[in-house]
Amino acid sequence: MKFGQAHASAPTKINTHLQEGVEVNGEMRFTEILKVDARLSGTVISEQGCLLVSEQGHVQAAIEAGYIEVFGTVEGNIRAKHKVEIHSGGRVYGDIFTPVLNIEPGAIFDGTCHMAEANRKEGTSKQSDRATEPAAGIDQKPAVAL
DSSP: OBOSOOSSOOOOOEEEEEOTTOEEEEEEEOSSEEEEOSEEEEEEEOSSOEEEEOTTOEEEEEEEEEEEEESSEEESOEEEEEEEEEOTTOEEESOEEOSOEEEOTTOEEESOEEOOOTTOOTTOOHHHHHHHSOOTTSSOOOOOOO
């Protein structure tokens, strides 16, 4: 399922890699790409970066990032500035706030999704916004692949 389109390109350089066997509790801040093969709990924050949760990765945290790709497990709410992708085998248990969502067959998503334009202002009437937004997937460019 694909909706909307990404408005910026995703980072491409992995600066941080939490390998299997590592367990981190607390607040994690990063810039480019954070690849998680480990257990991470607490809060994960990045202004424009990409959180990549691998098949072995288990994140139990509130997440705010530019992009989020899930191959493993995420428990907690996700706020993505640009895009969330849940790949086959990936599991997300929590609410998602993002302008672009891609869920592959075989993925699990248990929560609610709130999709809005990245530049939509808080408090704007949802009905009036929907009347001016193009229908998802019609005459739009495909989402940026990560």
